[in-house]
Amino acid sequence: MTGMIERQTLALSEDQRESIRMFLQNELQHDTVTINTLEIDLKAIQMARMGVATDDASDPEGGAFAFEHSQTGAQQARIRSHAAEVKAALARLDDGTYGLCVGCKGEIAPARLEARPATAYCIDCAR
The missing domain is CATH 1.20.120 (Four Helix Bundle (Hemerythrin (Met), subunit A))
Known part of the structure; x- marks a missing residue:
């Protein structure tokens, strides 16, 4: 690193x-x-x-x-x-690493995780 x-x-x-x-x-x-x-x-x-x-x-x-x-x-x-x-x-x-976007490594919004607990992507990377 x-x-x-x-x-x-x-x-x-x-x-x-x-x-x-x-x-x-x-x-x-x-x-x-x-x-x-x-x-x-x-x-x-x-x-x-x-x-x-x-x-x-x-x-x-x-x-x-x-x-x-x-x-x-x-x-x-x-x-x-x-x-x-x-x-x-x-x-x-x-x-x-749960809650971190696998695309950009940023945090996935808590509301998105609540709506889609299995999501691997933040809203921006999911587009």
Whole structure:
């Protein structure tokens, strides 16, 4: 290091840190349950598609299966992405950098953290 002191996490009390940790862990647990449920839904859609001769827009049932599969897969991808953000936030909480923007290293506004506890970016870097 060149004489600079690396900034650490916002001044959070132990109670605040524990509250944030519990919230993030609950979010991760919820995401995990949702991902597993969507996986079951995707398998059910695939099983239902097996009985359909074609899977195109001209087939009334085939198009619906394709749409439903696509929508469920996209929802699962969004939840997986959120779970990854939550895991990263927990890691930042553990390593003392929670509340600091991973882009500019500045503090993330407390109101932003309250609204989006897993965010890794300040409002300027998120744009």
